[in-house]
Amino acid sequence: WVSDITYVGKRTNPSYLALITDAYSKKIVGYNVSNSLSVQGSLKALDMALKNRYYKEQPLIHHSDRGLQYCSNDYQELLDKNGIKASMTEKYDPYENAVAERINGILKQEFNxxxxxxxxxxxxxxxxxxxxxxxxxxxxxxxxxxxxNQMHKQSKVEMKTYKSKKLNNEVIVQL
Structure with a gap:
């Protein structure tokens, strides 16, 4: 899973959207909207994700930036209690949490x-x-x-392949 919090609304009336997304399927599995950046919004999003979790017997990694909400004792304890390994960005570089940032962008740009x-x-x-x-x-x-949703419900992992732009030496890169 990948997590992030994004600003919603105008500066005069801000709200915050905490999201948890399945990195494989891009499905938003947990979210919460609140008027505060407190850890409670992130905990509610995590609770929702845990309730919606399909493959509970499979190992899971939760990746986030180093926001105070994700570093909090309450958040880390809930991950640990559910056997979820925590992963965090090394720096504050958005590229280190690119899937989460992309979902934020889709919701803001396409859904306004x-x-x-x-x-x-x-x-x-x-x-x-x-x-x-x-x-x-x-x-x-x-x-x-x-x-x-369709990708999330698959019974097998389908990896996306990309063709190289070289026309004479066609190379398939498996991610």
Whole structure:
């Protein structure tokens, strides 16, 4: 799983969206919208992700930036209690958490979740509906044009392959 918190709304009325995304399927498995950057929003997103977890017997790594929420004792204890290994970026470089940052970008650019000047209740409704559409209806090229839900429910791992741009020496790179 990859996690991040992103700013939602205008500076005059900020809210914060804590997201947990399955890195393989790009499915958002847990989220929370709140008016605070406290650890509670991140813990609620993690609780949701844990309740939605399909493959509980499989090992799991939780990757995040080094935000105070993810470094908190409460957050680390909940990961440990559920047998989840914590991984964090080494620096504050967004490229070290690229999948999480990309999901933030999709929600903000395609679903416009950050542009509304609304109260928290309305923001939660907008984000809930956007995530539902994102998970159920929006295909990803990196998912072989499957939606995150379709990719998440596969019984086998399908790795995305990319062809080299060299035309005379065609090379397949397996990721």
């Amino acid at each position: 979740i950050a542009k509304y000047e609304a109260n928290l209740k309305i923001k939660k409704q907008i984000i809930n509906e956007s995530i539902k559409i994102y998970n159920q209806e929006r295909p990803h090229l990196s998912n072989h044009m499957l939606t995150p």
